[in-house]
Amino acid sequence: MTMAYLDHASASPVEKEVFEAMAPYFMERFGNPSNVYDLGSKVKQVLEEQRGKVAELIGARKEEIIFTSSGAEANNLAIKGVAFARQKKGKHIIVSLIEHHSVLNSARFLERLDFEVTYLPVDANGLVDPLRLLKAITPETILVSIMHANNEIGTIQRIEKISSICKEKGILFHTDAVASVGNIDVDVNELNVDLLSLSGPSLGAPKGTGALYFKKNTRLMPLIHGGIQEDGRRGGTENVAGIIGLGKAAEIAKQTLPEKVQHVKKLRDALVSGIREKIEKVVFTGHPERRLPGHASFCFEAIEGESLVFMLSQHGIYSNTGSACASKALKTSPVLTAIGIPPAVAQGSLVFTINASNSMEEIEYVLEKLPHAVERLRSLSPIWGKQTAAYDEGVCVS
């Protein structure tokens, strides 16, 4: 069977080089990095080299990286870590409505502890308005967290504008860059951020890895209290093999990124053009230009996204409907709601995330199978043919 795996935001296989770098650390080089003797100290040294590689990928310094078990953990550490460290200064936090669950649910947790949270709306393309942010800031505001790129609609925020407002006001700024690091060039100095979360799997590292960048001298309360690991900022024995995989993946990502961006953009554009051409009643979601190069997201009228994902998978085509973490949790995506997609249309959400390993043949295969799948599902739909408001109002692209 032909196969087209186009759900790289959910998961990707690690490169052989990444696996081979990690493999010796399960059996042969098994020492605990905290130990004083050679079996441990050699591992500690290799671990610190990986910290340097991750730092280099995002223009940071080695000592500004904390390894975590996921991008979600990095987001939790950033938000709760700043909140608990600075709560005497103020208890107000600002996030956007389209943040990842790990950010939104961290914010909601803080609300239970008497923090106040402002949830900023976004426009129809998914962009936060910097002026609206400015207005939301109070003397109590200690942290603003706005994601770099959105995993469901691909929109890339104008982070520099947002962060410069925070800088002027003396407020810490965090960005969730899980969807962007490894997919576009990300530099913490250009973005001018205090904290930035990244996920290992998004850049070709194994599951169970992630990191938080925190600008030197940013005070943080640990999320996982414990011993001396990560300079006292995260307890628990380090996931040594995972971190080595993360370092190797960061090194590869750094080298291959420009070529990857070109390649996936070409495939993405072909996919989008093909869909516009071949399928009617489709909303193309997210920003038309300011978007991740390998990311294509749609809503198909009168279709359940989950059914479409499933049907496509029968043809070896792998896609998603919203984010992997939420796909079973929610019926209507809060991100699509935030950009003004009516619930009935949001149901038909489909996301393709393309990686360097994909080929134009795979895109052609999708363009061959997808129209039939859509047609088949619409033929079974009781609402097909009864045009919904979103399409009448011109959000529709076909």
Place this chain on the structure above:
Amino acid sequence: MTMAYLDHASASPVEKEVFEAMAPYFMERFGNPSNVYDLGSKVKQVLEEQRGKVAELIGARKEEIIFTSSGAEANNLAIKGVAFARQKKGKHIIVSLIEHHSVLNSARFLERLDFEVTYLPVDANGLVDPLRLLKAITPETILVSIMHANNEIGTIQRIEKISSICKEKGILFHTDAVASVGNIDVDVNELNVDLLSLSGPSLGAPKGTGALYFKKNTRLMPLIHGGIQEDGRRGGTENVAGIIGLGKAAEIAKQTLPEKVQHVKKLRDALVSGIREKIEKVVFTGHPERRLPGHASFCFEAIEGESLVFMLSQHGIYSNTGSACASKALKTSPVLTAIGIPPAVAQGSLVFTINASNSMEEIEYVLEKLPHAVERLRSLSPIWGKQTAAYDEGVCVS
């Protein structure tokens, strides 16, 4: 060079079987367990099988296991998770003075949030007095956390007595079983606990793995907020390969435990007898009987533990001085202080942790090298020969 790796509490190589079980999940079976299609759902199924294996090792039910990235994370989740879920009921917590840093520092964090914490003392063998616990309980007490076995002195608490007091009073009880699971038989029903933390590496799984047992219907606030993973109790993409390693290791541990206990106890007893015979001025720390079978811990007069560990490592003998997470953080171990060892004596702490892979030849090798190392370091010590109080008071075993 002959080698005797006797620091298994710090780290162990994983078994070949464990590595081979994990390996396919980095490249071939890379799906995200949250996905609806086969590449993901098959991985989800395997992941759930591992949950069953971990549950079986400790007599729990599958749905009572939350996978974490370490034993430290499990401890943080238990303590903060219960505290934040039950704070309306009361804000008092009880822990012992000899808990792991991940427990103690979680408790100290809660103190900053206006929780009250009682730190229970222990006797000279490291045991908590259940009557003292009873006296410490107030109407505000919502959680008691007492570790099962101590990593530095090997003492195994009378958990059943402690937990039955908590049951009677309607207070949740958590035990940190990181040092015990995989080394002795641990059954959550026999121990009668509400929550129990375990660490992957302690039972032969790779670093970066752990789990929390929580009795059905125990309310917990997540530590890592996020999506639907772990039934909404822990966000972030699962460390799939790590979890599969943990499941396989749990399966092996279940099968091999009785034989392992016999084997390591024999080696440990030979090591202790040999040291008693060959070296003077040694304190044998922890409980003489109620202790982990592969655990031997000492304080050598007039010696710096770290120097001894380092010198032994030059001979290929690997040991520890206190716990791996604290070895660089603290000069005097709070655990040794809690059992009444004076700081000068506590400096000379040495811990051996023996595993199934060790042999009597290795013990003999240690007994050949250790006396020379001790003698050499004492010959360099300015305080050697000036007897310290601890030895005069009869704590000394030699």
